[in-house]
Amino acid sequence: MTERLRESLSALMDDEADDLELGRVLRAMEAGDDEVRETWSRYQLASAVMSGLPMTASTPLAVEVDGPESVMAGKPAAAQQPYRSRNWMSFAAAATVTLAVVLGWQWQDAPADAPTTASTTASSGPVMSDPRGILNAAGGVTTAAEPSGRSAVSIPLRQVAPGSGERGAGHQVDAYMLYHAEMSALNARSGMMPFARYASFQGAARSR
Amino acid sequence: MSVPPYRCVLVDGLVPAFRQAMLASLLLAFLPAQAAEDPHRWLERMNHALVNRDYRGEFSYYDGSELSSLRIFHAVIDGEQRERLVHLDGSRREIVRRGDQVSCVLDPDDHMLEFTESIPSGPFARSFSHGLASVPDDYAVELASHGRIAGRPARRIDLIPDDDTRYGYRLWLDDETGMLLRSELLESSGDRLEIFQFVHLELDVPVSEAELSAELEGGRVRHRLAFAERQEEDPEARGPAWKAGWVPDGFTMTATDIRRVPAHDRPVHTLRYSDGLASFSVFVERSRGKPGWQHSRRRGATSAVMRELEVDDQGRFLVTVVGEIPMRTAEQVVRSIEPVR
Numbered sequence: 001m002t003e004r005l006r007e008s009l010s011a012l013m014d015d016e017a018d019d020l021e022l023g024r025v026l027r028a029m030e031a032g033d034d035e036v037r038e039t040w041s042r043y044q045l046a047s048a049v050m051s052g053l054p055m056t057a058s059t060p061l062a063v064e065v066d067g068p069e070s071v072m073a074g075k076p077a078a079a080q081q082p083y084r085s086r087n088w089m090s091f092a093a094a095a096t097v098t099l100a101v102v103l104g105w106q107w108q109d110a111p112a113d114a115p116t117t118a119s120t121t122a123s124s125g126p127v128m129s130d131p132r133g134i135l136n137a138a139g140g141v142t143t144a145a146e147p148s149g150r151s152a153v154s155i156p157l158r159q160v161a162p163g164s165g166e167r168g169a170g171h172q173v174d175a176y177m178l179y180h181a182e183m184s185a186l187n188a189r190s191g192m193m194p195f196a197r198y199a200s201f202q203g204a205a206r207s208r
Numbered sequence: 209m210s211v212p213p214y215r216c217v218l219v220d221g222l223v224p225a226f227r228q229a230m231l232a233s234l235l236l237a238f239l240p241a242q243a244a245e246d247p248h249r250w251l252e253r254m255n256h257a258l259v260n261r262d263y264r265g266e267f268s269y270y271d272g273s274e275l276s277s278l279r280i281f282h283a284v285i286d287g288e289q290r291e292r293l294v295h296l297d298g299s300r301r302e303i304v305r306r307g308d309q310v311s312c313v314l315d316p317d318d319h320m321l322e323f324t325e326s327i328p329s330g331p332f333a334r335s336f337s338h339g340l341a342s343v344p345d346d347y348a349v350e351l352a353s354h355g356r357i358a359g360r361p362a363r364r365i366d367l368i369p370d371d372d373t374r375y376g377y378r379l380w381l382d383d384e385t386g387m388l389l390r391s392e393l394l395e396s397s398g399d400r401l402e403i404f405q406f407v408h409l410e411l412d413v414p415v416s417e418a419e420l421s422a423e424l425e426g427g428r429v430r431h432r433l434a435f436a437e438r439q440e441e442d443p444e445a446r447g448p449a450w451k452a453g454w455v456p457d458g459f460t461m462t463a464t465d466i467r468r469v470p471a472h473d474r475p476v477h478t479l480r481y482s483d484g485l486a487s488f489s490v491f492v493e494r495s496r497g498k499p500g501w502q503h504s505r506r507r508g509a510t511s512a513v514m515r516e517l518e519v520d521d522q523g524r525f526l527v528t529v530v531g532e533i534p535m536r537t538a539e540q541v542v543r544s545i546e547p548v549r
Contacts, residue, residue: 011497018496018497168498168501169498169501169502169503169514170503170505171326172326172501172503172514172526172528173503173505173512173514173528173530174505175326175327176327176489176491176512176514176528176530177505177507177510177512177530178327179327179328179489179491179530180488180489180510180512180530180531181510182327182433183463183478183480183489184487185303185310185433186308186310186433186434186435
């Protein structure tokens with residue numbers, strides 16, 4: 001599998017593939033490319049991993065370890081994957097660990113009285129991330145291509161897989177909430193705030 | 209604390225020389241009390257205690273739905289801020305600060321790790337606004353009642369916002385040291401969105417190196433955050449720089465940055481605004497691949513809003529505002545995000 005195809009597959013996985021990339025993947029699958037299929041199912045597994053499912057012992061992770069007292073699946077610190085790799089498994093526990101996690105951010109929708117939300121983050125078990133409905137149950141390619149040659153991707157995301165778009169948005173918002181807390185924590189420079197999401201006194205911090 | 213009314217009675221009934229001495233000592237006692245009536249002075253003492261004193265303690269944090277317990281250690285060693293927070297419930301999470309370096313230590317099976325691929329990474333830009341007063345203009349600061357927190361006499365101080373575009377605060381400060389003992393964040397209705405309170409606190413005690421170091425056994429994952437040496441800008445990042453067309457009175461931009469999200473290698477413009485007390489962040493990225501994404505979420509003190517934005521000749525962008533501000537404010541801000549022409 002070429003690097004370009006691998007990148008297209010990865011882009012498809014996180015809903016960022018354009019028509020060109022999608023076409024590339026579809027053609028490869030139609031041509032019976034087993035490696036593409038295998039990679040696709042590996043990516044699906046990684047997606048399930050990041051949905052919070054337990055990982056099996058056969059999926060070693062590369063993590064940044066600190067010192068000889070840390071042992072992780074027997075992998076030395078040098079096994080850390082570079083960020084630019086599209087290997088989802090190593091990202092699942094990559095060194096980019098977020099801050100302000102002390103309180104345990106959980107999946108919680110906005111309260112009922114919150115205005116205008118499209119967040120229905122219902123997730124009952126592993127969700128195969130195939131928002132465009134391209135792969136049928138057997139993992140093969142659907143033949144729902146329109147006569148013009150454009151495939152099912154022309155269907156808006158929300159209609160094809162209700163919930164997955166919103167789930168992605170919710171996930172991203174959660175990530176940004178953590179990132180905001182990280183920046184606050186670092187810039188506050190002192191005290192337990194805003195680590196514990198505490199009333200943060202940036203002006204007070206600045207006066208020191 | 210006002211001068212006790214009995215002073216006149218005491219003084220009048222005494223021998224003149226003794227009366228002189230009594231007056232002098234009473235005046236001396238009176239002066240600090242007067243200073244103690246100044247809420248700004250209280251806040252200064254609070255800042256000082258938080259930064260300069262050595263302490264260890266345990267506190268509770270309530271975000272409107274969840275209650276957590278945390279342990280904290282703080283010391284200044286060789287002029288350097290050292291701090292460690294330990295999450296006592298559920299996942300073993302720790303945060304360790306050493307000067308300008310902050311580390312977070314998690315267990316490898318911590319579900320927080322699932323967010324890591326979606327967050328920009330790299331060194332952080334320092335906030336560049338240094339001119340704000342210790343007491344922000346858009347809040348009234350008032351001394352209120354006396355109380356007792358964690359077994360210590362305390363004084364309550366209220367920070368009341370001028371309008372409902374931001375939240376208010378109630379602080380309880382230790383009488384003796386000014387140390388922050390309890391804090392509430394309030395919305396305009398008076399509802400408490402967040403409560404922080406020390407349950408146990410030892411001030412001015414020796415804190416050991418071991419207490420200030422993270423526990424690292426068991427393959428735990430460690431991530432370091434630090435400030436960038438200089439502002440880094442990605443020359444490949446295309447698109448306009450951004451700003452908020454509307455912010456509540458008193459908010460100014462305190463930081464701006466362009467970051468990359470490691471999993472996707474996409475640039476995210478980040479902005480930061482603060483009024484000296486509250487702050488919010490703005491994230492702007494191309495919405496390619498995520499049409500129609502929108503989301504709102506409030507968690508305790510923090511509101512977050514994500515919306516899609518169409519910019520005439522530039523295409524579609526995904527804008528997210530996150531901060532300790534009311535949801536309505538966040539929504540107004542997100543709708544006002546615009547490119548800097």
